[in-house]
């Protein structure tokens with residue numbers, strides 16, 4: 001059953017005009033809910049591959065959505081979900097092949113002894129369950145987390161998310177949570193330039209050692225260390241080589257277990273490996289996965305060792321999750337993992353990521369505003385600074401770039417990190433070299449303006465009214481026919 005192409009080209013679920021949508025959102029949706037580009041929000045009605053379309057049919061190159069991992073609305077994923085939904089969707093207290101096949105494939109990608117899965121609906125749920133497993137196994141409560149880390153929105157995981165609790169209105173950190181410095185050697189607590197020829201992994205592990213000693217001295221016990229294998233909200237941070245290895249050894253020596261949060265960075269994004277923790281040559285005790293696993297559909301999992309899973313079973317309290325592991329979610333996750341293989345998307349992330357990083361490094365030689373370029377595969381960060389020597393963050397510049405990229409170039413990027421000055425790129429894995437060139441061309445235009453401004457020129461407005469300088473780049477974007485080329489190939493192969 002081929003997915004109808006006409007539907008892909010013309011589909012739009014728009015039922016209201018944009019102003020009405022905004023009005024209803026303001027009235028009925030909590031103002032605390034985040035909205036991209038709040039002063040001029042985007043109404044996205046359709047997606048294909050690495051592109052999203054607004055209600056007027058404007059095509060945006062998506063460099064933000066690591067959730068749409070194998071491309072927006074991938075026909076094979078959509079079809080797998082539709083078929084399963086039309087067949088049966090029930091809970092995992094019944095036997096179902098999609099569930100066990102999903103567990104088999106997931107664990108086949110993991111190093112031993114990570115062979116047991118629990119299915120959940122989101123990254124927050126995955127990390128919440130990871131904490132329960134760790135605390136139950138160790139019979140301890142204390143957790144070490146990394147500064148600027150984010151692990152989800154549930155109460156339990158907000159407690160271990162400095163990215164949130166350190167905000168002015170955030171809830172105070174509980175005593176059983178300990179924050180170690182984010183291993184950011186460029187802008188973090190310990191900067192490589194201040195420790196020439198020293199082992200930065202060791203420097204960043206020392207505070208973990210000190211926390212372990214403090215916990216012991218207070219007569220408490222360490223349950224777990226949780227870290228994103230690469231830190232996304234922390235500003236696209238790549239820990240120094242050997243960091244996770246040293247951290248895991250320290251934590252295990254103190255009786256704790258190690259949780260790798262792969263919610264953002266798993267499923268081949270780093271290019272060289274399927275999981276980002278593998279780039280640090282470690283084997284966690286518990287791994288949480290979500291976002292890319294469902295390509296937009298809510299599904300997640302916790303993968304752990306038989307020993308930790310057995311200790312959980314031995315509590316006598318059965319685990320039940322109404323939707324976690326339902327056949328539709330599992331059919332979708334299975335399709336996502338199949339597509340990653342069939343289309344060589346991990347290899348695409350490696351080669352396109354390498355090209356993108358290389359080109360960004362070239363830009364860095366040309367433009368002083370780029371303080372640092374870092375990344376692995378299609379997980380890239382560009383840190384904008386006011387001064388190369390002091391590494392002082394340029395938050396306003398990053399904000400301006402994000403808005404100009406959207407308004408003028410129709411390219412969606414975001415900024416993050418403790419100072420909001422890191423341009424984040426984590427596009428769908430179908431991102432091509434041509435897309436990388438589109439990004440580079442537009443980004444160059446933006447930072448050229450910023451450099452001119454430093455020499456006294458006025459910055460142009462980034463709002464839509466100022467589209468005079470947009471023509472060249474917009475015209476150089478892929479034509480609609482090219483945009484559909486990739487999907488065409490996929491549709492034919494379904």
Ligand SMILES: Cc1ncc(COP(=O)(O)O)c(C=O)c1O
Pocket residue numbers: 121122123124125127150151152153228232261263264290291
């Ligand atoms: C690293 C990380 N862990 C966990 C979560 C929470 O995932 P979810 O929003 O699916 O609950 C997020 C979400 O952004 C995340 O970035």
